[in-house]
Amino acid sequence: MNKPVHPAPVAVTLTPDDAFDLQARVERGEFTSLDEAVSAELAELNYRRAAEVMGGSEKLERFLDALEAEDDPSTDVDAEGFFAELRAGLKERLDASRG
Incomplete structure (x- = not known):
């Protein structure tokens, strides 16, 4: 979620x-x-609303865990190594098709 860099003050009216x-x-x-x-309290309200939308807090937690896992740098692919292997495999296929 993107938040403003410099949020403006907001007045909130509460019941006594x-x-x-x-x-x-x-x-x-x-x-x-x-x-x-x-x-x-607002954060708690947002959580409850998200849990309601997702069909329960368990489903929301699983969804949040999955999102967090997607952002885990340890699951990132080494792009240089990946593309080097891809190029080598393509070169082998090209050489085999010529041969």
Whole structure:
């Protein structure tokens, strides 16, 4: 997901009960600030929505694991070696077809 380099401040209006709950959680040390608390709650909401779209949190986690594995550099192909082998194989086939 691409995020803005310099995000603009955003005002969020909460119900008094929600504001009280978040402030209490900050005071208990669960969060260091209201900003962090709101961000965490939004992240949790986004996760729940994604899990709902995917058909459950297990399916979402499997999907996220698969995405993470795709980005794993250890699974990348050595391009130079791959193309050298490909060229050698093609040259062998060409030589065999001439011979």
